[in-house]
Amino acid sequence: MENILSVRGLTVDIPLAAGTLHAVRGIDFDVKRGETLCVVGESGSGKSLTSLAIMGLLPKQVQRSARVLDFEGVDLQTASNRDMRKLRGNRISMIFQEPMTSLNPAYTIGDQLTEALLLHRKVPKPVARDRAIELLEKVGITAAANRMKQYPHQLSGGLRQRVMIAMALMGEPDLIIADEPTTALDVTIQAQILRLLKDLQRELNMAMILITHDLGVVARVADKVAIMYAGEMVEAGSAAEVFTAPKHPYTRGLLNCIPVPGKTAVGEHLGSIPGIVPSLIGDVAGCAFRSRCDEATAQCASDIPARISPAGHLYRCVHDYDMNQPKSGEA
Amino acid sequence: MTNTTETINTVAPKVEAEVLSGPTPRQVLLTKVLGHKGLMFGAIVLLTIFLMALFAPLLAPYDPYHQDLMHRMIPPVWDAKGSWENILGTDHLGRDYLSRLLYGARISLAIGAIAALISGIIGTSMGVAAGYFGGRVDACVTFLINVRLAMPVVLVALAVVALFGGSLQVVITVLGLLLWDRFAVVMRSATLQLRSMEYVTAAKAIGCSTKRILFSEIMPNIANSLIVIVTLEMAHAILLEAALSFLGLGVQPPTPSWGLMVSEGKQMLLFQPWMIAIPGVALFILVLAINLLGDGLRDVSAPENRN
Numbered sequence: 001m002e003n004i005l006s007v008r009g010l011t012v013d014i015p016l017a018a019g020t021l022h023a024v025r026g027i028d029f030d031v032k033r034g035e036t037l038c039v040v041g042e043s044g045s046g047k048s049l050t051s052l053a054i055m056g057l058l059p060k061q062v063q064r065s066a067r068v069l070d071f072e073g074v075d076l077q078t079a080s081n082r083d084m085r086k087l088r089g090n091r092i093s094m095i096f097q098e099p100m101t102s103l104n105p106a107y108t109i110g111d112q113l114t115e116a117l118l119l120h121r122k123v124p125k126p127v128a129r130d131r132a133i134e135l136l137e138k139v140g141i142t143a144a145a146n147r148m149k150q151y152p153h154q155l156s157g158g159l160r161q162r163v164m165i166a167m168a169l170m171g172e173p174d175l176i177i178a179d180e181p182t183t184a185l186d187v188t189i190q191a192q193i194l195r196l197l198k199d200l201q202r203e204l205n206m207a208m209i210l211i212t213h214d215l216g217v218v219a220r221v222a223d224k225v226a227i228m229y230a231g232e233m234v235e236a237g238s239a240a241e242v243f244t245a246p247k248h249p250y251t252r253g254l255l256n257c258i259p260v261p262g263k264t265a266v267g268e269h270l271g272s273i274p275g276i277v278p279s280l281i282g283d284v285a286g287c288a289f290r291s292r293c294d295e296a297t298a299q300c301a302s303d304i305p306a307r308i309s310p311a312g313h314l315y316r317c318v319h320d321y322d323m324n325q326p327k328s329g330e331a
Numbered sequence: 332m333t334n335t336t337e338t339i340n341t342v343a344p345k346v347e348a349e350v351l352s353g354p355t356p357r358q359v360l361l362t363k364v365l366g367h368k369g370l371m372f373g374a375i376v377l378l379t380i381f382l383m384a385l386f387a388p389l390l391a392p393y394d395p396y397h398q399d400l401m402h403r404m405i406p407p408v409w410d411a412k413g414s415w416e417n418i419l420g421t422d423h424l425g426r427d428y429l430s431r432l433l434y435g436a437r438i439s440l441a442i443g444a445i446a447a448l449i450s451g452i453i454g455t456s457m458g459v460a461a462g463y464f465g466g467r468v469d470a471c472v473t474f475l476i477n478v479r480l481a482m483p484v485v486l487v488a489l490a491v492v493a494l495f496g497g498s499l500q501v502v503i504t505v506l507g508l509l510l511w512d513r514f515a516v517v518m519r520s521a522t523l524q525l526r527s528m529e530y531v532t533a534a535k536a537i538g539c540s541t542k543r544i545l546f547s548e549i550m551p552n553i554a555n556s557l558i559v560i561v562t563l564e565m566a567h568a569i570l571l572e573a574a575l576s577f578l579g580l581g582v583q584p585p586t587p588s589w590g591l592m593v594s595e596g597k598q599m600l601l602f603q604p605w606m607i608a609i610p611g612v613a614l615f616i617l618v619l620a621i622n623l624l625g626d627g628l629r630d631v632s633a634p635e636n637r638n
Contacts, residue, residue, distance in 0.1 A: 085540060089539075094536040096532070096533055096536075101530060102530050103530055104534070104551075105552065106554075115537065119539065
């Protein structure tokens with residue numbers, strides 16, 4: 001399968017009064033059709049900026065550059081505004097984090113659902129309407145025809161997020177970028193929405209980039225995982241690989257934070273990673289995680305090359321680490 | 332088994348339909364509008380004045396320009412010397428006061444509406460552009476607003492009338508070009524608030540152009556505050572026209588204008604006070620009605636009152 005989206009060396013810089021904030025520092029990834037890439041990281045690690053950079057929706061003062069930013073043969077860096085508008089909502093669509101503010105209060109659900117389709121394709125209104133109702137039913141909304149006439153404030157958070165998903169699917173996109181689509185929802189709804197997204201993705205054979213900070217979500221839906229820390233992709237590979245044989249200490253730290261039913265005893269402390277994310281203003285050298293890392297050595301302050309693990313996933317750490325022989329071999 | 336599933340299936344959509352068939356937002360709004368006394372009072376009075384102005388040629392008993400020097404300053408009908416022939420009396424040139432009042436309403440309403448429209452277009456486009464684009468555009472608009480606020484409207488109008496001569500068109504243009512400041516200020520801050528809403532980003536993400544975002548995402552959400560300012564500025568423009576006409580800088584005689592009628596009656600202030608009172612009261616009622624309407628619209632459309 002060929003890649004739908006290829007990204008090489010993507011950087012996002014934000015000029016601030018105090019200096020340049022290197023929010024995303026040279027990340028590489030590919031997404032294929034029918035594949036789900038989960039981008040995981042804590043707040044401020046550059047996840048959302050990465051998604052906005054792909055869509056070309058960064059605020060004006062923010063600078064984006066990349067060696068390769070290719071969407072099915074279209075170079076997103078040189079594409080004109082007009083071409084980008086044709087892609088957005090049509091071939092690449094986005095699901096936003098906040099279902100409460102992502103719908104325009106002045107329009108009915110029906111108007112907002114059909115907007116993208118009417119904008120990009122010359123379809124008659126009734127056709128767009130039928131498609132919207134069909135999608136609303138597909139995302140599990142009952143009495144869809146009646147819901148079309150409702151305003152966003154009449155819907156609950158879960159329903160709105162479903163509407164957002166239906167809206168993203170209207171144009172039958174090739175790539176869907178979901179920026180923390182379940183963060184604002186309660187846990188039972190989260191599970192439903194995720195299953196729904198995953199099912200729809202399989203059914204429509206789309207590529208999906210799911211941005212999240214919830215490793216539970218990742219374990220459930222991801223084919224590939226990319227762990228981001230301080231604007232860098234510290235580890236990336238197939239989900240099974242990253243979960244069973246994490247190479248980067250940060251990934252291990254994250255995995256330690258999750259309670260595992262049956263394994264974690266009641267009352268036992270969950271793992272945590274001490275310290276905070278370093279400032280990314282000015283030049284950042286070496287491993288950004290070294291100030292919080294137990295295994296940090298002098299070597300960590302120099303440039304960290306990307307390495308490939310024996311099993312074939314990428315990581316950025318100077319240490320060799322094997323889950324099966326913990327700590328013993330290290331100095 | 333089959334029976335139970337069937338019952339469940341038939342019951343479920345009914346419940347759903349009931350939930351969905353509550354009052355629509357439009358019905359809720361209508362109930363609120365009808366329940367708001369100030370708004371209803373303002374709307375009814377304004378509508379009455381509007382209809383009177385519209386049908387002035389049918390309603391007016393005489394030609395408002397027809398002078399009859401034999402019948403000057405006849406007091407209104409409620410005065411001992413009044414008669415039913417001139418219900419509101421006649422002015423110093425013997426013109427029927429009621430007819431002039433009816434035709435004068437046309438001037439006031441036209442000035443209010445057109446001046447508010449012109450300044451609304453100027454102020455709203457400036458404010459929305461400043462709020463949405465920010466940066467240099469915003470700095471520029473803010474500067475223009477400050478410049479405009481530093482200019483006294485009456486003095487500028489006086490200078491313009493001195494240059495171009497007073498006429499209805501000049502007054503409307505001058506007021507239209509001077510009253511946009513409040514539009515710009517309010518629209519700017521409203522847009523600033525909306526710009527960062529996620530649905531604006533979402534609109535960009537489905538490929539909307541800037542023009543489309545401004546007109547179909549931003550505008551409908553600032554329309555309610557816009558309507559309120561339109562009414563306030565209408566009242567403002569009507570009062571300013573009356574003031575300018577009173578000073579002799581506005582509408583020129585013999586055009587019937589309420590401000591001019593007050594001005595013409597002022598020599599008789601002590602002997603025939605009704606000559607000032609009648610157009611004065613008319614102005615008062617019109618401006619009051621517009622303000623009540625504006626206040627009511629603000630109450631009804633304010634987000635905190637939405638249920």
